[in-house]
Amino acid sequence: MGLAALWIVLLIVLPQFSMIERAFTYEDRGGAAATLALEIDRAYEEVFQINTSLEELDAEKDAVNAGEATAKPQDGASSLNPFATPEPSTPSGASGLNPFAEESPAPSNDATGLNPFAEPSGNDTSGLNPFGTPSSGGATSATRTIAEIEAEVEPLLARKGELEAKIATLEAEEKATSESVGLDTSYSLKNFTMMSSIHFQIFLATIAYALCVTILAFIMCYPVAYAVATTTSRNKLAILMIGLLIPYAINELLRIFSWIMILEKQGILNGLLDLLGIINLEAGEGFRFVASNGAVFTVMVYAYVLFMVFPIYNTIDTLDKNQIEAARDLGASTWRIHWRVVLPHAKPGIAVGAIMTFMLSAGSIAVPSAVGRGLHPDWFSQVIYRRFFEADSWNQGAAYSLALLVACIVFILFNMWVFRVGIRDIAK
Structure with missing residues (x-):
């Protein structure tokens, strides 16, 4: 009974009391530190949106690959050019015939909504959905090629790298600012x-x-x-x-x-x-x-x-x-x-x-x-x-x-x- 009581007190009760006290203690880190904390939160949310968009693009790429695997037995035109790099075929099947042709311009309502940092155009609000539910407008995997999808992936990965570097810098600044100005603590529900x-x-x-x-x-x-x-x-x-x-x-x-x-x-x-x-x-x-x-x-x-x-x-x-x-x-x-x-x-x-x-x-x-x-x-x-x-x-x-x-x-x-x-x- 004594060992059980010691177990409960040391490993359950005390840590829970400490966590509850911290949960209801609000730390006011001063104006500069609070601003930095807000910027860090926004950067994390942006990274989350990028990860969601990358997941959608990856799923779309898999769908295009699956469609290409199905279309290969009927589409033999790509073999006419032995030096061309194999590309996933489009629904028309003609783009693979000319490896030097310029890419056709993307539709105006393409999947820019997958990029949460693109300027919204028209009534495209897909970028506002942090969980990336595909909107009714925009291009689908049936009209997009692997190259087009990868073209969207690259800026997202670049932006993600910038944000991760920014988060590391902001967190270091926040820590230094908090140490210099001190912390004002008070019991509050603000953490919730x-x-x-x-x-x-x-x-x-x-x-x-x-x-x-x-x-x-x-x-x-x-x-x-x-x-x-x-x-x-x-x-x-x-x-x-x-x-x-x-x-x-x-x-x-x-x-x-x-x-x-x-x-x-x-x-x-x-x-x-x-x-x-x-x-x-x-x-x-x-x-x-x-x-x-x-x-x-x-x-x-x-x-x-x-x-x-x-x-x-x-x-x-x-x-x-x-x-x-x-x-x-x-x-x-x-x-x-x-x-x-x-x-x-x-x-x-x-x-x-x-x-x-x-x-x-x-x-x-x-x-x-x-x-x-x-x-x-x-x-x-x-x-x-x-x-x-x-x-x-x-x-x-x-x-x-x-x-x-x-x-x-x-x-x-x-x-x-x-x-x-x-x-x-x-x-x-």
Whole structure:
């Protein structure tokens, strides 16, 4: 009891009190420092918009590559010039015949909305959408070539490099200014109310992402847990357990990087598609699976699968298997057996697995940072990391962390209400 109390006080209570105090402490860094902090925030938001635009352009390039791979059997004109560099064919198929022809001017309403720094023209407001939802106007992948897409990528990458250099300079100036003028602190809610709209959108999106990971983990883990809990063969049980546990003898980061090697553009999965003749890696084709949250979901489900499997397995294992046999003898279908017999008994295990998987997913920093490396939308954990260690704003980072903690607690209470379980049921 003494060790448990020491654990709770030193590793839970004191850090939480410190975080709560910081979250409600507002630091007034003076006019110059406040201006620098605002400029840093704007620069980070701009980098976020660029990353979103680059993700869209990369997806568009993959779509053009896929269309070119489909069109190649019908389009043999490019072979007339053996010295021409292969280019993705346009819908008309004629541009590849003349390698020296000048590019035709782009339409006036082309995808300039993908560049958040371009001057808006006409009624094109796509650049105002930080999540890059394609607008109804503008060019599509059917009328754009790889060269045109890459022509948009280059200035975005250049601008991103400028912003990263600017952020480093501004953060150094902010730190020096704060040290010279000192800090005026006061208890306030400003650390919460000053959250930018983009950060709030990322916060809401992260809650939805973690919920998706939890649902996917349950869909994958419930059949496995049921199979392990109801098997009558000890050898089969041992094999299933070993199959679940062996991957977790490897460090989590190594498991994450192994998935990156599978999902990257030159990775194992694209290599398999190339072997099957679906794509041609030598021609630059391939899918960048890591440039989406789907890849993050996949890696997270794999990383946290045991936290869903074992709570469900433990509860199903306590179910009297005669109830399943009785339901089957009475003519119940497999679906009805699970819905009326197994799932009601497994509710505490499902609740525990959902809580653990959701909280681990919402607070994960390793998976979203490593997978895709900025090619997918940000998670709120990445924003918190940058508040602490890049913007040097620990109080605002604490406020963001507290907001995420409150969201997780709300999810726990909601989960307990949905499954009609209490603390005693979860403790079992």
